[in-house]
Amino acid sequence: MPVSADRADVLRELVQARAGLREVAVRLDALGLDGVIGAGLADAVAGARAAVVRVEAATVAVMGERRART
Template structure:
């Protein structure tokens, strides 16, 4: 669309890499070369910042920590509902709070790691 494209840019892929590109292109209803060209332009324009394979581990950690936080919040709500008012905080509630705080720290650390990874490479 727009001006005609007369310039060519050759890229080599392994069989596995090409399969990934083709799958992504098919998912978006595009030709592989058009999809790859769009991705290259997005990276060049800093609208898409590539991340390392380690980012997948960090994102998994974020997901696990979020699940843990949800479970901990559920446990805290159950404890709060079960105890009579003014009875003090039972040991299990204190443990749940400690677990929640640990999970918050893990989510914060993972988030900072992802933020560092996602900075533009210029």
């Protein structure tokens, strides 16, 4: 069963957002600032990592729906 253009666009956007967020996570981890960053930055880092997890889960869910329809 073909996937609608809208759903394909959403999946494309999720994959691009996922890649961008993962790159941010890699860069943040590379900073190696464990224990030496302020609370505000620590919250931002935690938020970015949580966003990566949420987008990853959403992408996998949409990809699973797409596979189930083909």
